[in-house]
Structure formats: structure tokens, C-alpha cells
Amino acid sequence: MSSSRADTADGPRSESYREVQDSPEFAELRSRFRKFVFPMTALFLVWYFAYVLLGAYAHDFMAHKLWGNITTGLVLGLLQFVSTFAITLLYVRWANRTFDPAADALAARIEGSER
Template structure:
């Protein structure tokens, strides 16, 4: 997921620097490709954070809870 996001981010940066004509194409009124890509950066960031939070809650938190209980039982 990290690699995919970094590729997506770097694509945005590269297109912004070297494909200005493409990024300036207007799609809806004054809204252009660059603006849409920029907004999608935020959307993808929040989706990745949401997916990780779900994964952590279902997979990692139970493991951490089990480990914490084991440590607490062994601590005098």
C-alpha cells in the first residue's frame, strides 16, 4: 500500500512539473485535471488511513491485547 501511494503521489508531482498542459485541461467549468488529481490525493490518503484503522482493529489490536495480558500476568 505504501509503494502504491508513493507512486501515485510521485505521478502527481511529475505530471504537475512536466505535463502542465495535461494538468491544465478543464473538465467541468474551471475545474481542471490537476485540481481533480490534487483532491484525489486527499481522498486516497483518508481511504488508506481508514483501511489501516480497520485492519488494526481487527488484526493487530487483538494480538496487542493478548500480549499485554500475558505481560501483565507475569509482572509481579
């Protein structure tokens, strides 16, 4: 291998990364990712901060006993965990069906063009 060659033993040339980043396929992939992740993140943050604000300012509401010693605050707190797992499940299903196949196709196209 000559020293003037841009390829390395570790991987493709840096120019090919720029080509991928500038490609319409990559832009579409990035757009798909953002259309899923940003709204999901915003939704979760609103839900989380609503819980925190209710805990800080709505003591009577959060202390309301639903049955026995189970309060509204406890139920909402447990729902924070449930929503985290639900969002994770939604993301994994979405990624497996939508995002990963497109990313794999782009990777295969790029890797094939470098050989």
C-alpha cells in the same frame, strides 16, 4: 523496596522488554504491521510522486479542462486528500480487527507473567 531490585516503581524490568522483543508473538505482530504499512506507504508515495511529476512535466494533461474551470490537475489534487483519508480509514479498520487484538493478547500475556 531494596536498591538491588531490578524492578522500578514505574514499570517492569528491562529484561522483560527483551523477552517480549525476542518472542515469536512479537515477531508475528511486527510482521503483520510491516505487511500492511510498507505496501500502503509505497502505494501512496508512488501516487503522490506521480501527481508531482505530472504537475511538473505534463502541463497540458494537468491543465485539461474537464468541465468549467475544473482541470485534471485539480481533480487529481483533490484525490490526494481522498486517498489519504481512505488509507487512514483502511489502517484504522485493519488495526481494530487484526493488529490491536493480537497486541492486547501479547500485552496481557506479558503483564500476567510479570506478576
